[in-house]
Amino acid sequence: xxxxxxxxxxxxxxxxxxxxxxxxxxxxxxxxxxxxxxxxxxxxxxxxxxxxxxxxxxxxxxxxxxxxxxxxxxxxxxxxxxxxxxxxxxxxxxxxxxxxxxxxxxxxxxxxxxxxxxxxxxxxxxxxxxxxxxxxxxxxxxxxxxxxxxxxxxxxxxxxxxxxxxxxxxxxxxxxxxxxxxxxxxxxxxxxxxxxxxxxxxxxxxxxxxxxxxxxxxxxxxxxxxxxxxxxxxxxxxxxxxxxxxxxxxxxxxxxxxxxxxxxxxxxxxxxxxxxxxxxxxxxxxxxxxxxxxxxxxxxxxxxxxxxxxxxxxxxxxxxxxxxxxxxxxxxxxxxxxxxxxxxxxxxxxxxxxxxxxxxxxxxxxxxxxxxxxxxxxxxxxxxxxxxxxxxxxxxxxxxxxxxxxxxxxxxxxxxxxxxxxxxxxxxxxxxxxxxxxxxxxxxxxxxxxxxxxxxxxxxxx
Amino acid sequence: xxxxxxxxxxxxxxxxxxxxxxxxxxxxxxxxxxxxxxxxxxxxxxxxxxxxxxxxxxxxxxxxxxxxxxxxxxxxxxxxxxxxxxxxxxxxxxxxxxxxxxxxxxxxxxxxxxxxxxxxxxxxxxxxxxxxxxxxxxxxxxxxxxxxxxxxxxxxxxxxxxxxxxxxxxxxxxxxxxxxxxxxxxxxxxxxxxxxxxxxxxxxxxxxxxxxxxxxxxxxxxxxxxxxxxxxxxxxxxxxxxxxxxxxxxxxxxxxxxxxxxxxxxxxxxxxxxxxxxxxxxxxxxxxxxxxxxxxxxxxxxxxxxxxxxxxxxxxxxxxxxxxxxxxxxxxxxxxxxxxxxxxxxxxxxxxxxxxxxxxxxxxxxxxxxxxxxxxxxxxxxxxxxxxxxxxxxxx
Numbered sequence: 001x002x003x004x005x006x007x008x009x010x011x012x013x014x015x016x017x018x019x020x021x022x023x024x025x026x027x028x029x030x031x032x033x034x035x036x037x038x039x040x041x042x043x044x045x046x047x048x049x050x051x052x053x054x055x056x057x058x059x060x061x062x063x064x065x066x067x068x069x070x071x072x073x074x075x076x077x078x079x080x081x082x083x084x085x086x087x088x089x090x091x092x093x094x095x096x097x098x099x100x101x102x103x104x105x106x107x108x109x110x111x112x113x114x115x116x117x118x119x120x121x122x123x124x125x126x127x128x129x130x131x132x133x134x135x136x137x138x139x140x141x142x143x144x145x146x147x148x149x150x151x152x153x154x155x156x157x158x159x160x161x162x163x164x165x166x167x168x169x170x171x172x173x174x175x176x177x178x179x180x181x182x183x184x185x186x187x188x189x190x191x192x193x194x195x196x197x198x199x200x201x202x203x204x205x206x207x208x209x210x211x212x213x214x215x216x217x218x219x220x221x222x223x224x225x226x227x228x229x230x231x232x233x234x235x236x237x238x239x240x241x242x243x244x245x246x247x248x249x250x251x252x253x254x255x256x257x258x259x260x261x262x263x264x265x266x267x268x269x270x271x272x273x274x275x276x277x278x279x280x281x282x283x284x285x286x287x288x289x290x291x292x293x294x295x296x297x298x299x300x301x302x303x304x305x306x307x308x309x310x311x312x313x314x315x316x317x318x319x320x321x322x323x324x325x326x327x328x329x330x331x332x333x334x335x336x337x338x339x340x341x342x343x344x345x346x347x348x349x350x351x352x353x354x355x356x357x358x359x360x361x362x363x364x365x366x367x368x369x370x371x372x373x374x375x376x377x378x379x380x381x382x383x384x385x386x387x388x389x390x391x392x393x394x395x396x397x398x399x400x401x402x403x404x405x406x407x408x409x410x411x412x413x414x415x416x417x418x419x420x421x422x423x424x425x426x427x428x429x430x431x432x433x434x435x436x437x438x439x440x441x442x443x444x445x446x447x448x449x450x451x452x453x454x455x456x457x458x459x460x461x462x
Numbered sequence: 463x464x465x466x467x468x469x470x471x472x473x474x475x476x477x478x479x480x481x482x483x484x485x486x487x488x489x490x491x492x493x494x495x496x497x498x499x500x501x502x503x504x505x506x507x508x509x510x511x512x513x514x515x516x517x518x519x520x521x522x523x524x525x526x527x528x529x530x531x532x533x534x535x536x537x538x539x540x541x542x543x544x545x546x547x548x549x550x551x552x553x554x555x556x557x558x559x560x561x562x563x564x565x566x567x568x569x570x571x572x573x574x575x576x577x578x579x580x581x582x583x584x585x586x587x588x589x590x591x592x593x594x595x596x597x598x599x600x601x602x603x604x605x606x607x608x609x610x611x612x613x614x615x616x617x618x619x620x621x622x623x624x625x626x627x628x629x630x631x632x633x634x635x636x637x638x639x640x641x642x643x644x645x646x647x648x649x650x651x652x653x654x655x656x657x658x659x660x661x662x663x664x665x666x667x668x669x670x671x672x673x674x675x676x677x678x679x680x681x682x683x684x685x686x687x688x689x690x691x692x693x694x695x696x697x698x699x700x701x702x703x704x705x706x707x708x709x710x711x712x713x714x715x716x717x718x719x720x721x722x723x724x725x726x727x728x729x730x731x732x733x734x735x736x737x738x739x740x741x742x743x744x745x746x747x748x749x750x751x752x753x754x755x756x757x758x759x760x761x762x763x764x765x766x767x768x769x770x771x772x773x774x775x776x777x778x779x780x781x782x783x784x785x786x787x788x789x790x791x792x793x794x795x796x797x798x799x800x801x802x803x804x805x806x807x808x809x810x811x812x813x814x815x816x817x818x819x820x821x822x823x824x825x826x827x828x829x830x831x832x833x834x835x836x837x838x839x840x841x842x843x844x845x846x847x848x849x850x851x852x853x854x855x856x857x858x
Contacts, residue, residue: 093526094553115553116526141838148528168521168838170536172545226528227545230554234734237726239547240777241769243717267719290718317724319716340730365733388554391733 038274038326038371039430040155041213043102044439047374050431051076052086052128055400056100056111057424058387064422065090068097070111070122070131071423073400073416075380076434083402083414085421087130091120096230096387099428101153101160103182106439108134109430110160112150114386115230117141119150119162121184128432135184141168143186144178148226152208158182163206166226173225173247174204177258192220193251193260200263205247210273211255212282217305218255219284219297221270222247233389237319246290252297252305264307266295272324276352278331283352287313287322287336294336296352311355313345314338323385324369328376335370339385342367344410361410365395371429372405379403379410383418384425398425483623484509489643492822494650496688498568498640504583504633506640509621513614514638517631519835522611523604524552524596527841531589531635534561537832540767540825541565541642547774552597558740560774563767565822566760568640571694575756575772576743582636587628599847601628607846613839641831644763644822652819654687661819668816671809678786678813680799681758691761691820696743699800700791701771702754707793709737742772753795763825765818779814 039045053075059067072087091097095113102109107125112118119137126132140150140162149165160182164175174194179187193202205222212218223229224246228236236242248267251260268291275284284297294311313336314320320338327334327349334355336345344367346359368385372378381401384390390398398418403410418426433439484507489498500506517523521530534549535541541564543549549557559575573579579588589595590604598604608614609626618626621634649669652660661669672678682691716726743752756772770776776785787810789802805813842849 096553115528117528138841142840146838170539170543170545171533171550225545227543227550231546231550232554232556232735234731235548235556235737237716237731237734238714239774240715240717241545241547241774244720245545246719248719267722288719291722316718317726318730319718319724319726388735392735393733395733 038210038272039102040104041211041275041277042104042157043155044106045374046431046433046438047440048438049076050373050378051079051434052432053371053380053400054100054109054122054124054131054430054432055382055418055426056097056428057418057426058097058384059090059094060387060419060424061094063419063424066094066424067092068095068113069423070100070109070120070133071418071426072129072131074129075378075402075431083416085416085423088423089122089131089133091133091136093118094387097427098386099151099153100430102155102430103160104155104157106432106436108182110153110162111428112153112162114149114151114165114226117148117150119184124432125436128434128436137180137184140178140186144176144189147176147178147189149175149229150178151206151223154209154211156211159187161209163209163220165206165223165229171226173206173223173228173245175206175225177206177209177220179258188258190258192222193263197260197263200249200265202251202260202263203247203249205249207247207269207271208273208286210275210284212275212284213255215282215299216255217261217284218253218258219273219275219286220251220253221266221273221286222249223269223271223289229386229389231388233386250286250295250297250307262305264295264297264305266293266307267291268293270295271322274325274327274334276327276331276349277329281331281352285325285327285334285349285352287325289321289323290316290319292316292320292322294347294355296355298352308353310353311347311357313357314341321385323367326370326372326379328372329374333376335372335379337363337367337370337381339366339368339389344370344379344381359408359410363401364397364399366391366397369428371431373431377405378413379405380429382426382429384427387425390425398423400426400429483507484621487511487641489641491688492643492645492650492824494647494654494688495566495569495643495645496690498643500640501581501583504636506637507621509617510634510637511641512638513617513621514634514636515832515835516613516617517608517635518638519832519837520613521838522607522841523590523598525598526552528552529596530837531586532832532837534589534595535564537829540763541828541832542767544768547769549595551595552593555594556735556738557594558738559772560769562759563763564639564642565644565763565767565828566690567642569690569760572757576746577696577757578746582639583629583632586632586635603846604628604631606850607842610842610846610849611839613836642828644824644828646823647762647821648819649816650689653684653689661816664812664815665819666816667809668812668814668819671805671813672816675809676786676803676805676813677799677801682761689762692758694758696752696755696757697797697799698742698753698755698793698795699771699785700754700793700796701773701775701785702740702742702756703793703795704791705737705773705775706739706741706754740773751795754793755795755797761817762820763822765821766825779817780810783810783813 053073055071067090069090074081096115100111109122111120117140121135122131146168147164152163154161160180162178176191194204207221207223246269250266268288270286270288292313296308342364369382371380401415402413487506518531542561549561573585579585648660651657713725743755787803790800
């Protein structure tokens, strides 16, 4: 049912990947590949004006139909519906809607529910302005061998890597990566290490993944289990037992074999994983939610990955809670949102070992996700972190806001009040183009790799 | 320990006859525990225990198929949860209290921290139907959902000689929980088994303090031949009173990562859920003398059933000893049995050492037994209520 048949086909995607395999990781030149915010490098990009923003939205009891929904917003300034909600597709129930991810051909959008562990697959190419729900995977826990809480959806050729956050034995944080194919079928479950590797004991926790194909490297991070991510944030902070159960490690993997290469001690829930695609850079970044640390991952002169504690965001005693981050296309800047003070901060990453906070602006009473356009001129924000981590009462603002960024200041373009529109809690965003032909090819394709032998199965069906 | 006359036992779901179906099971109490009274209306059988185990572990017993009894009473965590002070239920909703351990639950004379339920056979319906726990819409919905699940086809007939019913669900779950018996601890072997080497000198000293200067046995009874370490009564230690009267603190010591702590100002957390009211036993009796009184917990396996107290607010046995050494927290209704103990450091250490000797010898076996039942099974293709309506509307 869910197939890739456009020009960004499995073949091309596989070709990019096979280059890694065929060339022993050296054939791909350094790229300046970037995502709009956090797209997989195997997903074609929108390098011009995005037409639509999809917002995966948590249903709230007493707000509209109370159901989780995929909300479509027209964001093309030339449209008469600019800045307006043009579609809302309820999926039924409150699943703890959280993250969404684009398929390798950008024709489908996968969204997960951290509570129900249901996965919803939307067709976003037949009519991008009106997504269709084409499949619901309800047996993720059963098929994955007990993994709960599908979080990140990260496309690889013909496959979707889904990070789990918890498990069905104790709702704690020991969990796995779960690999599905594009048909929505379970392929493999890869557990996060709990044994010692390189002198660091794995804690089995998981959160996000990001892949650097050129380096055959995949970084995974760690958060917490169902018990904590479903709990009221204030109650959790006051519960000493709960606070003992956060992930404190991140893992660098051999992407091709899905074997862990090295475990890093990165205390305090390292969350979003991003690669810097700046030419000749090849470093990855994460921020730790609880300790407010910025970690940078680089290879040393022997080729071994090392994690560097490079900065602290705000005052950790105030628990600013750094959440989503977004690297710029040139890799020289990064947006960091801090949930508790509702602020977005721009950090200069020209020197990744000495990044500096250059700009800070309050977006709302709370802010979580940030997504920027490829050129970095438009920055989108949503408010919701988790259903029970969001603030209560007047501080529970729920919005999508778009700002124009001129390198010095953020100027509000439009905003949508998700409560006023009876939608719910605005969470993860993904962009889409109305004309799928306008999508830009993978950078790997532009590098002339079509003549390399396709070994898709060898690489991605592991 | 007094025994209740079980012939007087009754509950809203219970029939008067004794089932004669199934393979009878005799539970032989381990050293240190008295014989377990089994209700005449619900004799133990292998079939009911097996069925109850399956129900206990099955996440489909919750409205959205995410919560089972075992998600809060985790077998590997002493049939409680080590990871939470107070429990979390359906869709992350907050409960007010700590999940009590289910070890030796069959010996309890009342259930829940404030004793609002009287019989295991009835107790199950509290968590199943409570919105903050498993949130099943109604009793009939639960019965219909279980009836529709393939894995239960024929199981109730084998156990009870008839189809699924509310009463039988309660009986099966109660039967399984009664098997969670754990005794024959090192203390039992020393005190009741005449194995003089089973406790070291510090642990023996701890027992002496437990029975004497520490005044622990005032409420945590130890009898001549057996010990349940409870008086089955309800006491105000001041902890519940303080939580109600001073629910918010000026600051909280918060662990950000192992070894990394900060003091977080309470004002920073004002935008989140406030603590819920909890007046303890008073909520059952409406008698003001019962305000903030909670049931005396059994202490068997106490070393592996952290965190402690009705709200899980004390992380370690050392914290608990410190709390009682101070005589609890003064308030109008504080139990007169509590007073400052003036224990020295060695006495406190010995007391903790003694409590660490109360761990039963069969915990791994109980965990294995519970885990022999599946946790995640296929969910229904449609909601149980819809399937029911489809069936009745299609009937001639």
